[in-house]
Amino acid sequence: MIITGSLPPMSCGVGDYTKRLAEELASDLNHEVIVLTSQGVFNDIFKFKVLSEILNWSILESLKYILILKKNKPDLIHIQFPTQGYGRGLLPFFIPFINFIFRVKTVQTWHEVYSLKFLPLVFFKSIFSGSIIITREKYSTYLSKFFRFFLFKKKFHYIAVASNLPPVNLSKHSFSEVKSFYQKNQSRLIVFFGFIYPNKGIELIFSIADPSKDQIVIAGNFGLNVDYNNQIHKLAFSKFWKGKVLITGSLPEIEASKLLSVADTIILPFRNGVTGGGESNGSIHAATTSGSFVITTSDEIEGYDKERNIYFAKIDDVSDMRYALEKYSSFKNVLNSLEIFKNQWLLIKTKHELVYSSIQSINI
Structure with missing residues (x-):
């Protein structure tokens, strides 16, 4: 189960990225992919299952999330940070803790560098995550020394992003x-x-x-x-x-x-x-x-x-x-953009599968 506050048609770069990642994973018949997102997303336009059920991502919706967790029984939760759809809701920061209570492994992707004011929340959510995926190769160099001190034992996996827009070859x-x-x-x-x-x-x-x-x-x-x-x-x-x-x-x-x-x-x-x-x-x-x-x-x-x-x-x-x-x-x-695009996303999919396999005994 992938969690994101935004998914098309909502406007959000991370939401677009999540859609593309879910499509790549769902193209493999060995995977069943569910995306949990905010209310208002149209399920019938996707090649994977979408649960458009979270209203505002506040702590008050923790019970709803727990019910979704128990009903769908995912092997692994992969949560994206940050997204436009989360707004100021705190539930995403507590999801790794809830998953830990229910013995479900968690992977996080951090698309942005956090400022020092977010240290307590970021440290809290990182404690209960098996692995953290980063999209910048030298991510730690953009963090303050104080931040690095609290996160020095965490295992980070670098996976580069690619274009969310498939290129076109116009006549x-x-x-x-x-x-x-x-x-x-x-x-x-x-x-x-x-x-x-x-x-x-x-x-x-x-x-x-x-x-x-x-x-x-x-x-x-x-x-x-x-x-x-x-x-x-x-x-x-x-x-x-x-x-x-x-x-x-x-x-x-x-x-x-x-x-x-x-x-x-x-x-x-x-x-x-x-x-x-x-x-x-x-x-x-x-x-x-x-x-x-x-x-x-x-x-x-x-x-x-x-x-x-x-x-x-x-x-x-x-x-x-x-x-x-x-x-x-x-x-x-002048380049074969479509072929490059496909190869980049195949590599992103493969690297995610390796991260998933490293923390959860799933037959990938």
């Missing part, structure tokens, strides 16, 4: 059709995709791009920061950009893949930058797998990575990102 006609739809009357197509949050630095795109030739497409949902949402709207309807910006909201999987594949440049100007070259960032993987040129930020790497067709600029360095846009825009990485 010349389809490519032109999709490109024309989004690019409209401009000569260059600039794309951002993901949540519209302040730490994504989306407002910088309006300074990086050129309104005389660029069409900006923002494919993502607005967050709860009203001031930031208003800032993006104001920029989009300014005298320089009016009629040259399209905010689509979250797109269906296939449409998002098409949009990325026709982009001249995908700009992800994250305010917190990416670590390890974006190894744990699903957006970076999806962008580079599309073959389009990508600009992002990092405080660890600088310059153009030809192999991945991605340029790393310093955080908030608009002039450097503008330089990269003019120099490398429209570069395409």
